[in-house]
Amino acid sequence: MKLLPHAPLNDLNTLGLAARADWLVTLEQPDEFAALRCDPRWAGLPRLVLGGGSNVLFTCDFAGLVLLNRLRGITVTDEGESWLLHVAAGENWHHLVCHALEQGMPGLENLALIPGCVGAAPVQNIGAYGVELARFCAYVDTLRWADGESERIAAADCRFGYRDSIFKHEYQESHLITAVGLRLPKAWQPVRGYGPLAALGEQPTPQAIFDTVCATRMAKLPDPARLGNAGSFFKNPVVPTALAERLRSDYPTMPSYPAGEGQVKLAAGWLIEQCGLKGFSIGQAAVHQEQALVLVNCGGASAHELLTLAAHVRDTVGARFGVRLEHEVRFMGATGETTLDEVMA
Template sequence: MSVPEISAASSAPWFAAAYPLRAHNTFGFDVRARLACRVTSEADLLDAVRDPRAQDMATLVLGGGSNVVFTRDFDGLVLLMSLAGKRCVREDSEAWYVEAAAGENWHDFVAWTLEAGMPGLENLALIPGTVGAAPIQNIGAYGLEMAERCATVRAVELATGEAVEFDAAACEFGYRDSFFKRAGRDRFVITAVTFRLPKAWQPNARYADLARELARNAAQSGHAAADTITARAVFDAVVAVRRAKLPDPLELGNAGSFFKNPVIEAAQFDALRAREPEIVSYAQADGRVKLAAGWMIDRCGWKGRALRGAAVHDRQALVLVNRDNATGADILELAQAIRSDVLARFGVELEQEPVCL
């Protein structure tokens, strides 16, 4: 794929009024957009936001809709990102550089890199959403963050129409955070991402659930575990673990992990561990400590509980689900009740991942 250059002239983009968004948010909320436009090129993007029908409207970019909670209809323009394509743009002795358009399905893209013999993203398999959303949230799982593989991000500045290329440093990645999430959300729309995939591949299997699945698969095949840790084996193990713990949004509406794992100072952690010796934690390079939010939510007795149509998943307490025609308000009320209980018991404030509208 070659990321399209911005064109000064293009055909008018496709628009629809009162557009249903149920299929465009993974919670499955039955809401509508005042106006929607399907974006298949950067030219479409600029034409859409400059169209007289969209003037003075709030604008929302939607990829897979896996990180949003709609509490009402969206009174503005929704850009349905459908830019497609992927390719290896170059390689050197140390790495492959792989470019994907923002509308590509994330999991399908990860699978494609493996099939093309370019490993490095396998720990991020089965994360819902699109390639364009990955840098915004700096998605991560099983010991890997997207930031570790990001080479550049291409984005269009809406005010000027200029395409800007951000290197990894300019993206200002943090834990489930980035420049695009903080300051750039209303200024830039991501259209493509280029990943650097090192040729000196090493398996990343330090997470306990992943290591257990790899060992189980190795035992079934009659091999020693070390002999079977290939990139494909890691990919398959991640998919198996995630499917065992997380509900399929097509079957049970959800947005994946609803809360971030909080990171606290070492002194606060020492005091907390004195009261809660079994607390699950992960030491950080800067001396702070990351806590397992799901463990704390479970200890507060929320796993499997419901509030009207909203519920906490019975296998993973980090996941809130639309069990029975819940509204966005139901989900947020449940989330607030969970936050209150965790704060009261552990003295830790949970922060939600999805954007609420």
């Protein structure tokens, strides 16, 4: 277990924002958790678990303990009709997708190139191109901060929703995710109803889907190593069918998708683009030129500039379409998670 006081976080968040934590601890083995939770230095301090830092915006310095989850390991069990992958939380998500495909275990290819670590996947219930993590999740293994005991949480108890789970609510502070179980059926069926995947034909190969997803994401989304960003900044809004129909009468080409009884999912990026905000900037923070759903750090942007830009985008879309955008990126204040409304109040 590695320990660093007054630690810089600039290189630990893909937005590249300057921030520090009172303490930074790197967890590499599960048995290090006992010593970590019993150390009196952390008693009463706020905690934040970081994986790849690809979905977090530090609004200021963090006055507590940041825990880097670097647990590693992948084991595979043949269950007959499916493969069960037990994956440690610190594994890179995209590397897992590649590994599974290379080993003849398809299913995750629609989720290729999503940044971050495996442990963050159930928190957000990550999803792309018609597939969400919940489709394959069998369980989530955790350690409880209160007593140090392990707890396996079945997928049915994770309360998965659109970019949501129990780990963003009741279990956010109480449980540390150590591994995720993924069940991939051997009777693979392609999911090809979204975007460019529909052009692949009736029976595309898993590799063809993987290649198309990667090419599409690389063409639209900037590389965080070159241009600081956290991927999709806003969630695609889910609105009542009546509102979607009113908007469609004014904007016939507006993309929309069924989202359950009486609800429709709209494309946040399209709404932002229609407001003419592509390339709009405040200081060194900007709406990406190619993908309006992504806010970028052009170099040296402050948290205030990014937050002000996010508020402007949200308010502009709300004024034009009557649709309120919610940020998908997690905002971290001095003592824990916060929201755009709270920060800008």
